[in-house]
Amino acid sequence: MRADARHNRLRILEAAAETLAAAGDTSLKSIARRAGVGQGTIYRHFPSREALVLEVYWEEVEELAAAVPALLGALNPPLALRTWLKRLLDVGACTPEFACAMSTAGDVLTEECGQAYQPLLDALSALVAANEAAGAIVPGTTAEDVLLLLGPLWRVGADDEEYARSERLLDVLLRGLCPSDGTRGALPGQ
Structure with a gap:
């Protein structure tokens, strides 16, 4: 995996952990916004919301x-x-x-x-x-x-x-x- 892809994956996981721990909107759109990536980038790393949450x-x-x-x-x-x-x-x-x-x-x-x-x-x-x-x-x-x-x-x-x-x-x-x-x-x- 390229360095930028690894970096994006880590940002997505960090943003997801923060988003899931907070009350409110926990949608993939919200996670993408917090990570500073597009939803497509999330789907390139995690094929489903369940896969991201379990990770x-x-x-x-x-x-x-x-x-x-x-x-x-x-x-x-x-x-x-x-x-x-x-x-x-x-x-x-x-x-x-x-x-x-x-x-x-x-x-x-x-x-x-x-x-x-x-x-x-x-x-x-x-x-x-x-x-x-x-x-x-x-x-x-x-x-x-x-x-x-x-x-x-x-x-x-x-x-x-x-x-x-x-x-x-x-x-x-x-x-x-x-x-x-x-x-x-x-x-x-x-």
Whole structure:
């Protein structure tokens, strides 16, 4: 990549991070204006809005993906799955743009978007496989299924009452996914 293209990419990422962190207009047009580039320049570097947003939140993606081995080493598979999904929901609650991108990333899985989305999908796949091996999850469940089911939970508000509601809904989701996990007493909120 040429030096000017690298510079533009960095400016776009910085502008996107600033724009997404602020209240108000978070459109690509607004990001382009803040970066001092045209929208076409953004699309040359990021084929979709989701790809740009997931790139901005790359550190969160890496942390979530890296957490899986430790969770599976310390907790039984259903509790590891619940703990990880709760962390994923928390990231989405704190950063609604990330949640929105995650909710649609599977539908617009370009190479760029896949680079950020795939580590999360791989991490969740490991959790699903561990649960299937333990006989805790409905056989045939995929990571994509779980993310699709999780999508509506990201739309629950971020205030205290809505946060408690998302916790309850996560437990409902997990009771459906893991009907015989044997951890009913271990899941908070039950």
